[in-house]
Amino acid sequence: MNEKNKWIDDIIDSAGSIKREVPRSVVFDNILSELESEKIQKMPVSKIGYSIVATFVIVSLNVYSVFNYSNDKTTKSNTEVELISNYNIYE
């Protein structure tokens, strides 16, 4: 029984005797080429800020022009109705 326990303890303790290995040098080259292929580009925070402002301006201008367009349309159709009513000259 003691012999068995010792045998098991020796195996568990052998975990501490494993020498640390170093990966092959090709691993780092692979990492670099993977990063290149993924085209990971770091965007500085200032650029992200500019992009947000630009997006906001574009969206605001779009909203503004859509509202203006629909207002113009309403005015135009009112005029059209008036004109049409003016055709009824025989009434």
Added chain:
Amino acid sequence: MSENHLIELIANGDKLAFRELYDLHSAKVYNTALSYTQDVSDAEEITQDVFTSIYKYASSFKSESKVSTWIYRITVNTALNYQKKKKRARFFSLTDSDYEKPDFNHPGILLENQEQNSLLFIAINQLPNSQKTAFILSYIEETPRQDVADIMDTSLKAVESLLHRAKANLRKELEKYHPNRRIVK
């Protein structure tokens, strides 16, 4: 140069800083991955994935934790996900469900200890993931217990308990391989 400063530089795309961090931590990452996968090419792939993640997410590193803790955490998660993915792929690709990995001989083990160690890795493979992680980090990587707790995002007490259960399970598993197990006294 401090490791936190290296991470800052990497966040700005500095490849030299990235190389320096790789030189400092690649062995740790590789050996941890090797303990999980017990396969040299899988461990290399995990090392690649870990360092690609480090490069990509360097800007999100919070300096409240140690750089090594952060790297180990990425390594453990990547290794566990990799194993899950591989298990799934094996399930779909093999009709024979009795697939068994050949005995693993760790490249960092002396020839005379290879038999002992291959039994150890067979037993480690049977452990649940949390016990496996606690055992690998504590006994193979010889990481201090508090660091193991930080990496696993748990308490020191929980790590001690995981290690206790891991050892008990390893004993149970190793008993099956004892040379005199069939001898009735």
